[in-house]
Amino acid sequence: MLKEERFQVILNQLNTDQKVQLAGLSNILQVSEDTVRRDIKELAEQGLLKSVRGGAIPHSPGPHHFKDRIGYGNEKKQIIANKALGFLKDDQVVIFDGGTSPLLIAQSLPKDIRLTVVTNSFPIASILEEHEKVEVLFAGGRLMKKSFVTVGSDTMHFFAKFRADICLMGICSIHPELGVTGPDYEESEVKKAMVDVSKEIIALSTVEKLGTAEGFYVCPTDQLTTIVTDQTGDSDDCKVYRDMGIHVI
């Protein structure tokens, strides 16, 4: 019997019974429970069901297509994400900005980390579904359909209510004198609100973005605590930021 046949059987039974159990499937399919478990795991990765202890249940309807949107071409950002992971500890309150870099961090987060995450990004909230111990506080506001983040005064007021340990800010341009800037007015305004309530601000940026500026101001560069780049961070480009007291890694 083909693996894909088993998949069909599992999904069918799930549709009719609203649940499946390892023991039962093992009998029906005439394979070991281990194999059934692996099948379920694979189906869960495809978002076709939700794996639970002892079996599986139908996947809640929802925005699971966000997971597919993570491009695979971006090793640089994954490098950045891995470095940034080191800053996150249990019991912190962390603000996640929208954008690909914070998304990759969320994706790479250990499944059992205990955090309070405040964000305005649908994809990030969506990915954090599986992290049992992560409490997600989502900022309301007007939904930008292109980037799937909320913006507007409601969003900003929402952030104003918190005091976060860390703010993870996605790709912005960073310039020694011109400060941190972004390409979109509304989103830059929201970023302002984020940095205003965060003790530590970690900017995630590829080296190309260093020394550049865009149209909309977020905050002065020296408000940043750390800049995480995809390089080692000891190059000359970085020295100017280091001299400002910013950690560059």
Added chain:
Amino acid sequence: MLKEERFQVILNQLNTDQKVQLAGLSNILQVSEDTVRRDIKELAEQGLLKSVRGGAIPHSPGPHHFKDRIGYGNEKKQIIANKALGFLKDDQVVIFDGGTSPLLIAQSLPKDIRLTVVTNSFPIASILEEHEKVEVLFAGGRLMKKSFVTVGSDTMHFFAKFRADICLMGICSIHPELGVTGPDYEESEVKKAMVDVSKEIIALSTVEKLGTAEGFYVCPTDQLTTIVTDQTGDSDDCKVYRDMGIHVI
């Protein structure tokens, strides 16, 4: 035997059995498994089937993606959704509750309708991505991972800022004297906030839920404007609501 003949045989068997296996085809066609494998590979490149380890399966098999899954218990809710669609007109401000019924409505919405939607449901906001002319205002708050809606005082305050034309409320229990009730405290509290700011309240409910009650109070029954059911609505069960001045359809 010509290669094209083999192709036909393979596709035929695939059509009847929903699967083919290398060993079996090798026997039938009297060629080596290698050849069958190469045939399948070629057919797969033409998109006529999906090659899998040990054989092949039809290209887009059984109930897979989401839209197909409006299947088992949801025909009733789809009926409700279709009826409710009639209430929505261009330029209205509409509150969408969480739950499957409002989700189905959102899914069935004409792509070019012009609405302002206020909601606390991720799946609904997500589905409305494709509707260019629908502005989505998303209520912030604490994210419930089970149902993917936000709850809490932030969520309630968010709704309090609006005056909606219509509130589409998902499955609740409705009882003539005990009022509208829900199974979850937090979500019921949010529903309260929704109904408080809506001119018209449309409850979406299967007839089984009529005359029943659950643990958490939402609002008095006579605050409802309309009850949309999966039946014709002229049965005796409905009379009591009609007498209260509620439209039952």
Added chain:
DNA sequence: AAACAATTTGCAATATATTGCAATATTTGA
């Protein structure tokens, strides 16, 4: 805390895929 059930991990046995190659069949072009 003990007892039990489920999961994870590493491993070995087996099944299937891939690749390169040689033998045969088929097509092409003069």
Added chain:
DNA sequence: TCAAATATTGCAATATATTGCAAATTGTTT
């Protein structure tokens, strides 16, 4: 038609995937 080029086929060696088992770990219940 014939010879050369091309495609197809089967085979063998090697690589990869799948499966079931067992030990170690984690989660749940009593």
